[in-house]
Amino acid sequence: MHPAEIKVLLIEDDEDDYLITQNLLKQISLTRYLVDWVSTYEAAEQILDDDDHDVYLVDYRLGREIGLELFQSPQRRERPFILLTGQGDQDIDLAAMEAGAADYLVKGHISAAALERSIRYAIEHHYTLQALRTSLRKHDDLAAAIDQISTGVVITDALAPDNPIIFVNPAFLRITGYDPPEILGRNCRFLQGQDTSSVTLEKLRRAIQNRQPFFGVLLNYRKDGTPFWNELSVNPVFDQDGQLVRFVGLQTDISHRIRTEEQILHSALHDKLTDLPNRTLFTDRIDQALIYSKSQKDLRWSVFLLDIDRFKMINDSLGHRIGDELLVQISQRLLESLGEDDTLARLGGDEFAILLHHRDSPLNAIYVANQIHQSLEEPFHVGDHDVFVSTSIGITLSLTDYENPEDILRDADTAMYRAKDQGRSRYAIFDASMHDHIVTIQQIETDLRRAIAQDELRVYYQPIISIATAQLVGFEALMRWQHPSRGLVPPDQFIPVAEETGLIIPMGEWILRQACQQMNAWINLGSATQNLQVNVNLASRQVCQSGFVALVQSILNEYQLDPKHLKLEITESTIMDDMNVARDTLEELQALGIAIAIDDFGTGYSSLSYLHRFPINTLKIDRTFISKIDTHESDLNMVGVMVLLAHNLKMNVVAEGVENETQVQILNRVGCEYGQGYFYSRPIPAAEIAPLLETMHFPIQPEKPLP
Template sequence: MTKGAIVCIDDEKSVLLCLRDQLSRILESGYTIELAESGEEALSLFAELNEEGIEVHLLICDQIMPGMSGVDVLMEIQQQYPHTLKILLTGLANFNDVIKALNYANLYRYIHKPWDEVDLGLTIREALRSYDQSKQLAAQNRQLQQMNLDLQREIADRRCAETRLAHDALHDALTQLPNRVLLTERIQQAIQASHQDPTYQFAVLFIDLDRFKVVNDGLGHLVGDKLLKAIAQRLQHCLRANDLIARFGGDEFSILLDNIQNQAEALQVAQRLLTALESPFHLGEHTLFASASIGIAVGSSDHENAADLLRDADLAMYSAKGRGRGCYALFSQELHLQSVKLLQIESDLHRALERQEFILYYQPIVSLETSTLIGFEALVRWQHATRGFIAPGDFIPIAEETGFIIPLGMWVLQKACLQLRAWNLAFPQQTALTMSVNLASKQLQDPRFIEQLDRVLAETGLDGSVLKLELTESMLLDNIESVLQTLASIKSRNIQLSIDDFGTGYSSLSYLPRFPINTLKIDRSFVDRMTVDAENLEIVRAIATLAHSIGIDVVAEGIETVQQLELLQTLHCEFGQGYLFSKPLDPHIAEQYIGKARKLNVSRKEMFNL
């Protein structure tokens, strides 16, 4: 294996041959000895060896030669092949040339002619060892440099990863906005600033997109994510550089308005945000509209932590949603007290069943043609042990939100079925009465509902044909295929189905034929104004006409005057309920009502006074 080459340059052939012979004796095997009689020939030889991949370890060059002098050759070699060691042979030592070679050609050593072979051998072997050591040192240096570069790259990558992790820990992956962690930190800083400077003011806005679930369910989460990003950008453009907007989670955003002048400025920003959302969002082939409900909580030195401010803004946001969405609301102490009240109701709800605090009232449903009683609607009431009567509107929404509506709804169903079974047995001469029971959306979605329904019918001994379950329009349109299967199971038990408060929900006429509905119940809001508002009268007429055209009965809710009754009769509305006939009755009074209700047109006043 070739270790490398040694090049000898001298214009005297005999000197070259002598050098070659001596070097052959001096050197270990593996070295190639190359000869050149001039500097030009030596440079060509170097180029050829370089092309062949052979390194020249040592150059031995005569000082005085025709053409290029020895020093000139050494300097040229130094420029092109700086790692090659160089020895100068000189007969008449010109120290200026030697110094020049030392300074500019990195001369390793010079040897006088004639040379001593032993001295030459020692010099050559020492030079080659020096070359090998230099190569090893250079290789080690390169390795160390590479290791240093790798280390620096690893440190840079680690710092980059740490920076990315720190960013990811404080920012939302989808919108790249700050997340709730960073927002909470900034709000806490604002609170501390207000403690130090009483004149410093700030506000927190809590934003919830209205009906965003419809986008995800209808167009998929990919489109929903695009819309969220577009909304985030639009909201951000409405803010100052020192404000902070964060994605709080899902379709919720929160904003810290830093260093505001007063409360009015926060309200102006909220309105600006709502206005910005009014323009449509063009996302590829989809054009979408968005609205939001915004809650505002103005910070002060009275606040101690960010969680309280976010809670207050969240409460205000729910207040805005209750006003009809697409608006903002400012937090007040009344909202906080109301929230505490709702929490107490939620806590008491779970014990109310055990304490038997719920009772059922029954509102009569009559035939508008014959004025005869045909059934009742079961209405749950809560008689709290210490707080007294709690209106359904104060606890039913909470029960639905918490899922308590499922056990409560089954209790109502069982209680109503037991009562109807008892009445039908007590008055066998009457046509069997019916019982209408309201279902909540979560009950319909409960996979155990049909099983529980069967158990109630079996335990109460009630025939399913006298039971009518009331649904809302929105329940029908949520997961239609699953709802259709559940409704088919209900109908297979001869149970009737009714749509409650028809006209106040989606009111999509096209969906009605798809569902096995027996009855439409016209919402009381239309009945109440039908005698003074022609438009409401036409709505009632349209609903009745629609129902009759597809073989569905109509029940009008909230009938309170004879004029309303007569109008409904002219529209051929089959059934009705309302204070004209009776308010909701407790079981004992309802039973008296059944006994007296032979002809309601004769004894309506008496029934009303029960």
């Protein structure tokens, strides 16, 4: 039956779900749906018994009540109703079928086509059952009435011993693959196959014994042995004297629907790229492990959080397609390091997680971490590329009393970042000191926000000197923090926090403004200062900041500072974080007339091979190389090579951390143009710069470093 107009009663306590359902029904063009809505269990109770709707959509949960209980009575049980629920659950599905529901739909995964199909099936099922009952009371020849329907029909003789089959329709034969001679006269038990749910099968047998209706889903097998999911409705038929005469079974092959639901559930719980469990499923696995740990005290497990080192650089240089294929290969190699009981998940991006069940002791976690690092040492062959990767691993152990998965993942994340701080291809196991460190970082962040608001930041300037002439050529602007209780805080104690939290953006703009304003004031003092430059450090977040170049231009205009007096310093790691963005930004800055310097050279990738691709004017050699050039020949040779290569690339060189006259003489001998360090001056406030500007030269007497 396919009526052009269908009356629907929606029993649903959420108005949003009512509006969604109404909108879905409006999308169906061939049928007009008249939707009535009741929002409470009590309201539905009042109208159901004398109601004439064609189909009923009922929410599983109606406040504190269960919607299925509305259809418990025999009269209501025969009504065509469909259960709606917020989440897929096998127990709810089973309860719906046993209660007589024609179908079971999961909110959020219902399309207009699926809803229409479900409604039409419910109505057809209802009218088929009605017709069968009427026909059974009037005559025995049912073939003409039911040969054309798509639902499989089987009728048994309840008066004969062993309840033999006396009728099947063509749809039943098509679904099962049997011929009539193989079925007629036999009991239905041979059709039940090997159901995966013995509970459901037992309920069917008990319903037949008690002469009661049954509705459920069974896994049956066709004649050729292929399995199919059978949605089965069995109803007793009584004659006018109340004697049981027949059982009528209606069956539908719902294998496609089951597969679709399984696919939806699989997609909801697995990563699309790698087909590994996603964060939702992985969190559930941890939750189960926590539950088992409470009942089995000797159960030991650990959680790994893995982040691929420098993966962004691979994506930027080789493309996202290569990056995706690499992630698939990495996941396959990680699986090879794990046991069958372990779980590998992809949480997103290049972040993986492992739930590791210890087969002997917690020390196994360390063994597996080393195994993972070894497994990644061999290159990955992706397209035409050989790609080398490493991973940083954070580990949490079940020895700690955790209550929820979120805390475990949080601590694994903390340990993973500790591993990154130690270098590439490392692991770290979470301990209480890491938590204390995080608390300290959070306090620093809170204090920093106050410092910005209350003007506690300061700028100190360290002179940069010509090594050959001892003449002042410029300054590096360095940020300090005048903490109300801790005093003057050095940058290495708060800049990393500022970079991690994003506070470096407003702080970076602040120091750039201060330095440009101060440099303008010094240049206006007279002709001696006309060639000075001020160096300002840039963080990675600033380089990638949208509109950063325009901001720099605006600040220069505001303080009327010629761009030649400004030099911006970046580190190697800043360039490598996003090479394409860094190159574009630096080229735009240089086009304005601003010079660019590479800071702390030698501590990052220690390679000049990529520098020719970037508009760099100055190379600043890190203090770790300079401090030993007067005592270690290897460091002296290294500095000499750096200076030579920098000059070949048309760059000048600044030596950082110069501390004595011997170092100055050596640097002069290898051709290094400029020096910066305590030999000349420590970083000092702007107010102390005036005497230096009077002479523009420095005495050859080193100052003692601050403790």
